[in-house]
Amino acid sequence: MHLAKQVLQGKTDLTSEEIEQLVGTLRDQYKGLLNVVETPRRNVYYVGDLHGELHSAQAAHKLLQDSRDASMVFLGDYADRGPQQVETINLVFSLAIEYPKRVIALRGNHESDDIARTYGFYNAVKSKYSPDVFDIYCSGFKVLPLAGLSSNGIFSCHGGIPEGVETLDQIQEVDRFHEKIQNPIAFQLTWNDPSEGDFRFSPNWRGSGSRIYGRLAFNEFAESFELNLMFRAHQVFPEGVQTFFDGKLISVFSSAYNNRVKPKIVHLRDGLKIDLIQI
Ligand SMILES: [Mn+2]
Structure with a gap:
């Protein structure tokens, strides 16, 4: 069986060879995708940070099984921190492989060699396999798309709006195929955080290169990209979800994070x- x-x-319990095979299949499938992939208009589940919580990835899998015309966008941060990191990322990659038309796995800031190392x-991975197997996973990180956009104006990414981006081409032209996320636009898409303040951008406590986007930046980006809604993840909120900018931005977190979060998945329905x- 496949x-x-x-x-x-x-x-x-995958062997090293099986991980190489699994990640290789994902690479073949994803390497031709654009940085911003087209996502469905309706009946889409948006899944936030999983951070090695297999239970949450299994809950996402069950939603897909229960509704056969539903799609799913994983917003990144599959491993690091949690108890079952290898199993969680294997499940997400397997869903992406098995349901290429229904599932897309985007890149989070933790799908980067330097962050996953820390x-x-x-x-x-080293305790279970070897450093070579870690390198295999990193070869999978670099093919993951940076964002999603639907024809009815729904944008999704792990972090948020990058400073200085006014056109879709600016994102599509980024060379994302590096194990470490370095390009400033790719970096900000996976690292930036929103804030309700009436400003464009301000420094982010997460460190150099990462920014906070305020209401003005959000409104300008939403106008340029003709957006109706945006989904992102990346930040811990106790209820597992938080809305910004009059409900137009929805931040979702899908792992319990040592009982700090009531994890959620967001379902985008009709209308x-x-x-x-x-x-
Ligand atoms: Mn993150």
């Missing part, structure tokens, strides 16, 4: 209506 299908049926994934799903 390896990704075996993972979806509960196989968690926040747990490298050690998790831009939103349902919150408690995991």
Whole structure:
């Protein structure tokens, strides 16, 4: 049986060779995708940070099984920090492989060689396999698209709006195929945070290169890209979800994070209506 299908049926103990095969399949499937991929207009589940919580990835899988015409956008941050990092990322990659028309896995700031080396994934992979297997996963990070955009004006990415971007081409022209996220536009798409203040951009406590985007930046970006809604993840909110800018930006977090969060998945229904799903 197809390896990704075996993972979806509960196989968690992959060999190094099987990981190489799984990530290789994802690379082949994703390397031709644009930086900003087209996402469906309706009936889409948006999944926020998973951070190695397999239970949350399994809940997402169940939603896909229960509704056969639904799609799913994973907003990044699959490993690091949590208890079952290898199993969680394998499940997300397997969903992306098995349902290429229904599932898209975007890149988060933790899908970067330097960050994954620091926040747990490298050690998790090294203790179970070897540093070579970590490199295999990093070769998968670099093919993940940076954002999604639907024809009815729904934008999605892990972090948010990058400073200085006014056209879609500016994002599409980024060379994303590096293990480490370095390009400033790619970096900000995966790192930036929103704030309700009436300003464009301000420095972010997360460090140099990352910015906070305020209401003015959001409104200008939304106008340039003709947006109706935006989904992002990246930030911990106790209820697992937080809206900004009169409900036009929805931030979602899908892992419990040591019981600090009531994890959520957001369902976009017809007419831009939103349902919150408690995991
Ligand atoms: Mn993040």
